[in-house]
Amino acid sequence: xxxxxxxxxxxxxAFLRDEENTDWHNETLWxxxxxxxxxxxxxxxxxxxxxxxSQIKAHTLSKLDDYLIQLEENARQNGIIVHxxxxxxxxxxxxxxxxxxxxxxxxxxxxSMLTEECHLNPFLIKEGIEVIDTDLGERIVQLRNEPPSxxxxxxxHLKKKHIxxxxxxxxxxxxxxxxxxxxxEAARIHLRQKFLLADVAITGVNFAIAETGGFVVxxxxxxxxxxxxxxxxxxxxxxxxxxxPQAEHLGVFLRLLAxxxxxxxxxxxxxxxxxxxxxxxxxxxxVDNGRTRQLASPDFRNSLKCIRCGACMNTxxxxxxxxxxxxxxxxxxxxxxxxxxxxxxxxxxxLPFASTLCGSCTNVCPVKIDIHQQLYKWRQVLxxxxxxxxxxxxxxxxxxxLFSHPWLYRFAGRxxxxxxxxxxxxxxxxxxNPWAIHRDMPKPPEQSFxxxxxxxxxxxxx
Amino acid sequence: xxxxxxxxxxVDQFYPNVGIATLRLLESLGVKVVFPMxxxxxxxxxxxxxxxxxxxxxxxNFIRNFADCDVVxxxxxxxxxxxxxxxxxDEQPAEATRLRNNVYELCEFLTDVLKVEELPKARFPHxxxxxxxxxGQRGLKLSSMSELVAPKFSKPEHLLNLVDGxxxxxxxxxxxxxxxxxxxxxxxxxxxxxxxxDRVDDHLRHGAEVITGGDMSCLMQLExxxxxxxxxxxxxxxxxxxxxxx
Numbered sequence: 001x002x003x004x005x006x007x008x009x010x011x012x013x014a015f016l017r018d019e020e021n022t023d024w025h026n027e028t029l030w031x032x033x034x035x036x037x038x039x040x041x042x043x044x045x046x047x048x049x050x051x052x053x054s055q056i057k058a059h060t061l062s063k064l065d066d067y068l069i070q071l072e073e074n075a076r077q078n079g080i081i082v083h084x085x086x087x088x089x090x091x092x093x094x095x096x097x098x099x100x101x102x103x104x105x106x107x108x109x110x111x112s113m114l115t116e117e118c119h120l121n122p123f124l125i126k127e128g129i130e131v132i133d134t135d136l137g138e139r140i141v142q143l144r145n146e147p148p149s150x151x152x153x154x155x156x157h158l159k160k161k162h163i164x165x166x167x168x169x170x171x172x173x174x175x176x177x178x179x180x181x182x183x184x185e186a187a188r189i190h191l192r193q194k195f196l197l198a199d200v201a202i203t204g205v206n207f208a209i210a211e212t213g214g215f216v217v218x219x220x221x222x223x224x225x226x227x228x229x230x231x232x233x234x235x236x237x238x239x240x241x242x243x244x245p246q247a248e249h250l251g252v253f254l255r256l257l258a259x260x261x262x263x264x265x266x267x268x269x270x271x272x273x274x275x276x277x278x279x280x281x282x283x284x285x286x287v288d289n290g291r292t293r294q295l296a297s298p299d300f301r302n303s304l305k306c307i308r309c310g311a312c313m314n315t316x317x318x319x320x321x322x323x324x325x326x327x328x329x330x331x332x333x334x335x336x337x338x339x340x341x342x343x344x345x346x347x348x349x350x351l352p353f354a355s356t357l358c359g360s361c362t363n364v365c366p367v368k369i370d371i372h373q374q375l376y377k378w379r380q381v382l383x384x385x386x387x388x389x390x391x392x393x394x395x396x397x398x399x400x401x402l403f404s405h406p407w408l409y410r411f412a413g414r415x416x417x418x419x420x421x422x423x424x425x426x427x428x429x430x431x432x433n434p435w436a437i438h439r440d441m442p443k444p445p446e447q448s449f450x451x452x453x454x455x456x457x458x459x460x461x462x
Numbered sequence: 463x464x465x466x467x468x469x470x471x472x473v474d475q476f477y478p479n480v481g482i483a484t485l486r487l488l489e490s491l492g493v494k495v496v497f498p499m500x501x502x503x504x505x506x507x508x509x510x511x512x513x514x515x516x517x518x519x520x521x522x523n524f525i526r527n528f529a530d531c532d533v534v535x536x537x538x539x540x541x542x543x544x545x546x547x548x549x550x551x552d553e554q555p556a557e558a559t560r561l562r563n564n565v566y567e568l569c570e571f572l573t574d575v576l577k578v579e580e581l582p583k584a585r586f587p588h589x590x591x592x593x594x595x596x597x598g599q600r601g602l603k604l605s606s607m608s609e610l611v612a613p614k615f616s617k618p619e620h621l622l623n624l625v626d627g628x629x630x631x632x633x634x635x636x637x638x639x640x641x642x643x644x645x646x647x648x649x650x651x652x653x654x655x656x657x658x659x660d661r662v663d664d665h666l667r668h669g670a671e672v673i674t675g676g677d678m679s680c681l682m683q684l685e686x687x688x689x690x691x692x693x694x695x696x697x698x699x700x701x702x703x704x705x706x707x708x
Contacts, residue, residue: 006649013652022656030635037608046611315609317639321656354650356643356657357510359600363609376510383512392649396513403471403503404519413475434648438655439686442476449474449481453497 006389008354012322025157026320032153033314035263036364043255053252054368057305060245061295067210067243068286074213075284078275085287088118094285095120095202095235096127102233102281104129104199108191110217110224111135112204113151113308114237114287116330117343120202132194134223136187143170149324151331152261152310157323191223201227205238206270206307207253208284211246214274215284218257218267225271235283236273240291241304253307256366260309290343299377303338305367312361312371318354327351334361334371341378349387352378410450417444466531467495468565470541471503473678480678483701484537484568490583490708491576495535498527506544510644514548521550525557533575534565537701539598539677540644542567546602567602568701569676573617580624585707587627591670592618593661593684594637595677604676608637618676618700625703631668638664642683658687666695673697 016022040046060067072082085091091114099107107124109115109131121131121142133142137154141147143166148154155163160178167173173186203224208215215236217224228234244253258264276282294300313319313333324332329340329348337351352375361371382388402409420427421444430437447455465488469481488495504524505517524545528534536542545565551558572578594616598604605616622630641647641657648654662684665673673688673695675681681697688695 009650009652012650016652016656019656026660040609040611044611317641317657318650318653321653321660353512353646356596356639356641356646356654358596358639358643360596360607360609360637360639363600363607379510379512380514384515388512392511392645393513395645396508396511396516399503399507400513400516400519403505404523406500406502406523409471409502413471417475434651435686437651438690439658439683440689442682442685444476445478447478449469449478450497450499452478452482453485454499 006350006353007328008322008326008350011326011328012318012354015323015326016321022321024159025323028156029314029320032262033311033364036260036311036314037263039259039263039265043259049252049256050366050368053256053307053366054305056244056249056252057367058302060243061241061301061304064240064243064295067245068240070210071208071213071243072286074210076213078213080213080275080282080284083283083285085285085289087289088120088287091118091237091285091287091289092120092123095237096124096129098233098235098283099124099127099129099200102199104233106130106132106194106198107200107202108132108134108194108198108223108227108231109202110204110219110227111138111154112202112237113148113331114204114239115202116147117239117289118237118287120237132191132198134191134194134227135219135221136184139187139191140166147325147330149332150310150313151308157325195226195230198227198231200233200235201231202235202237203228205236205242205284206257207250208238208243209245209247209250210243212274214247214272215242216250216254216270216272218254218270220262220264220268222269225269228271228273229277232279233281233283234273234276235285237285237287240286240288241306257307257309260311260364260366294339294342299381300338300342300374302369303335303342303371303374305369306335306339307367309366311364311366315360315364316355317358317360318356322354327354334375335369338371338374338378341382345382345385345387349382352376352382353388410448413448417448420444463493464530464532465493465495466528466534467497468501468504468528468534468536468541469497470536470538470678472682473537476682477678477699480537480699480701483699483705484535486708487568487572487701487705488535490705491572491578493576496531498531501527504541504544505548506541507644509544509548517548518550521558522553524549525551525554525561528561529557532564533571534561535568535571536565537568537676537699538679539567539595539602539604540679542570543597543601567598567604567676569598569604569617569621570602572704573620578621578624581621581704583708584624584704585626586703587629588671589629589631589669590622590703591631591633591665591668591673592616592622593640593665593673593675593677593680594618595675595680596637596639598676599637605637621700621704622674626707628703631665631670633664633668635664640680640683642680644679647683654683655687658683662687662691662693662695666693671695672703674700674703676700
């Protein structure tokens with residue numbers, strides 16, 4: 001397997017060409033990170049909560065099969081129809097079959113990163129089904145034929161002006177309108193019609209509780225509730241890692257989730273679903289799609305603790321300046337860069353390198369995933385699998401030879417400094433040295449430290 | 463205590479004054495230091511690029527050079543962190559473990575081992591911005607981190623506060639990454655440069671005349687941006703500031 005091209009670097013470069021927009025994106029996400037900091041600082045027990053959440057998740061993952069079986073049994077007893085999907089295709093087919101069974105053609109969907117991961121929307125649309133995303137940000141990106149750029153803030157890459165132009169075309173709002181209140185109301189009228197006419201509502205699942213067979217869906221807009229209560233059929237789709245053992249564990253996660261995601265004390269709607277309402281049908285689809293493979297890998301198992309709060313994206317200095325789409329995967333940012341290569345190693349080989357390994361992601365993670373360390377480990381896996389650019393491997397092999405032989409290193413150092421002194425314009429030529437596109441090289445000194453040290457010793461002894 | 467001075471390859475080649483300042487600083491504090499002449503690189507560039515397997519030669523060379531030393535001290539948080547986490551030897555596992563546990567970043571060594579509480583000669587009457595490098599801060603825990611709910615502390619700041627006349631400027635984002643990131647600076651050139659520029663801006667906005675830190679690689683990144691901007695603001699390694707006035 002040769003060379004996955006560094007797609008992220010190219011996309012980031014394109015994003016950075018509009019520096020003003022990059023600055024705005026960076027500052028907006030930093031604002032969210034700052035809100036998160038204030039919310040975390042307001043709880044003296046914050047670090048204990050993180051530890052507790054991490055341990056509950058570690059325990060659950062260690063007995064995942066038991067808890068999933070318990071969840072299935074209890075859900076069935078509650079009258080929920082439970083399905084298992086090994087991968088995205090199976091998941092999509094299950095949803096389609098339910099639609100066909102009910103001769104249904106219209107879906108309202110609340111935000112679910114799992115359905116993004118499985119590419120459910122394009123699949124259903126191809127089958128002639130109308131799928132409407134009802135989270136405002138998701139509806140916006142859907143109208144633009146784009147995937148979300150952030151798991152919590154799907155349209156964070158867009159400004160009010162973009163939304164105004166988009167709504168003018170699709171929803172008939174006044175041209176040039178940018179007032180958020182006006183635009184939101186237009187979206188609300190548009191979405192209400194969709195809610196009223198939908199046959200089926202699809203929601204994600206934030207937490208499923210093995211003990212009760214119920215599940216919890218968190219939204220700030222109440223769109224999941226509106227959809228699920230109005231439609232005859234409610235299909236909830238979840239990755240198998242979303243199960244937690246008992247209802248009493250919920251408090252830990254609900255306190256962490258909203259604070260980490262947006263700096264709110266709690267998500268506006270944390271809705272508990274346990275059984276179908278009279279006359280309704282409720283389905284729960286449990287999806288693996290690579291998760292058991294990740295579970296089997298001690299190095300990467302921890303990533304399954306993720307509760308999809310997005311805090312690692314908001315803090316990541318790379319994400320803030322390159323935008324979610326540069327990651328070319330459903331879940332962007334640091335956590336996505338761990339999850340994506342597990343799904344397709346070649347396609348996403350560039351992502352574990354789209355990081356400076358600064359470690360901020362690990363520190364904000366409410367369930368204490370060692371994100372930057374897992375990125376480092378992925379790099380090793382990819383290096384060994386030959387999935388990184390061949391130029392990089394050549395360079396690193398050269399460095400190995402250079403640094404393994406002190407005499408060669410000394411010689412090369414001297415030669416390099418001599419070259420930089422004699423031909424500074426070549427050393428600073430952007431086409432030969434990417435460093436020099438936006439930065440200057442250091443001024444090469446006459447003497448290395450070791451030459452100076454040897455000279456001092458000679459003086460002392462001689 | 464036999465202290466080995468570890469001068470990372472790029473400091474050796476591009477910033478000899480940082481090595482000289484580190485040596486003089488340690489000697490001025492009464493530490494006898496040796497510099498093993500055959501040392502090269504810690505192996506981090508290969509490891510961070512996905513080729514930890516290609517750093518075995520570096521590891522071997524490092525262990526050979528520092529075998530006689532009780533502790534190793536280096537003026538670079540990033541290289542020291544790499545050694546602490548990854549120095550490895552199939553032939554000499556015990557020696558690798560011993561060195562991993564006894565390698566110190568300079569500020570860490572000064573505050574934790576030597577317990578430096580005064581630097582009587584140090585004088586640096588300038589407005590200084592401290593760039594807290596990620597590997598030093600979050601990896602070696604040289605200072606508290608803005609993401610965590612925990613008491614505030616900073617080993618480099620403690621040392622800078624011992625310098626007469628030095629005015630430490632506050633920053634808006636005290637622990638934002640500079641964007642160097644090893645080979646990231648080349649393979650993600652556009653992003654890396656933008657991060658460097660933003661980091662420099664924070665220091666400039668707060669009136670820094672000099673930007674300092676414990677990691678010359680981050681400072682090289684910031685210097686690259688400053689020189690391109692033809693800025694009069696300089697970068698100096700913390701060892702150079704702590705020895706100024708001597």
